[in-house]
Amino acid sequence: MDVNALFRISYGLYILSVRDGDKDNGCIINTAVQVTNTPNRLSVCLSKQNYSTEILLRTGEFNVSMLTEDTPFEVFKKFGYQSGRNADKFDEADIKRGENGIAYCARYANSYVSGKVIATYDVGTHIMFIADVTDAVILTDKPSVTYDYYFKHIKPAPVKTEKKGYRCKICGYIYEGEPLPADFICPICKHGAADFEKI
Ligand code: FE
Numbered sequence: 618m619d620v621n622a623l624f625r626i627s628y629g630l631y632i633l634s635v636r637d638g639d640k641d642n643g644c645i646i647n648t649a650v651q652v653t654n655t656p657n658r659l660s661v662c663l664s665k666q667n668y669s670t671e672i673l674l675r676t677g678e679f680n681v682s683m684l685t686e687d688t689p690f691e692v693f694k695k696f697g698y699q700s701g702r703n704a705d706k707f708d709e710a711d712i713k714r715g716e717n718g719i720a721y722c723a724r725y726a727n728s729y730v731s732g733k734v735i736a737t738y739d740v741g742t743h744i745m746f747i748a749d750v751t752d753a754v755i756l757t758d759k760p761s762v763t764y765d766y767y768f769k770h771i772k773p774a775p776v777k778t779e780k781k782g783y784r785c786k787i788c789g790y791i792y793e794g795e796p797l798p799a800d801f802i803c804p805i806c807k808h809g810a811a812d813f814e815k816i
Pocket of ligand 1: 808
């Protein structure tokens with residue numbers, strides 16, 4: 618089995634945003650999929666370790682912003698490589714809100730969709746949320762970024778290192794040790810051991 622085949626699925630990259638009282642939070646996902654159109658419903662799948670997951674389980678409402686090809690790496694770092702538990706990911710100056718009061722990525726998204734959760738499924742490391750689409754807005758006509766485009770044109774090449782161990786292919790985090798535990802989860806981007814390569 619060559620698990621790299623799974624990387625050939627042409628995912629997009631999105632910011633999923635939620636609101637916890639006065640606090641805006643969000644994370645990068647590649648797992649937003651429209652599942653039906655009568656009515657319009659979508660699914661999103663989030664790691665149980667994410668602060669956004671905890672908020673969404675409680676509030677049941679979110680926005681998904683479709684990122685464009687000109688989104689700088691800093692945005693992926695800001696939303697994907699740190700936890701909202703100890704950082705503010707949305708700049709106050711940048712915030713625009715949907716009708717649900719939740720922030721969306723006004724600067725680097727070409728559209729956003731608002732969702733209201735109607736069902737959840739525990740899928741192991743992640744929770745899948747099924748949601749009714751409550752709003753959908755086009756912002757610009759710039760092309761949406763794909764996962765493939767991100768890896769080829771946005772993510773910087775890994776820096777050379779003397780360290781021995783395993784590097785996370787998603788964010789570059791290095792696990793120093795041998796072997797890499799099969800149930801290891803990257804502390805930075807929350808991807809599992811399958812997304813690590815030996816260095
Ligand atoms: Fe990682």
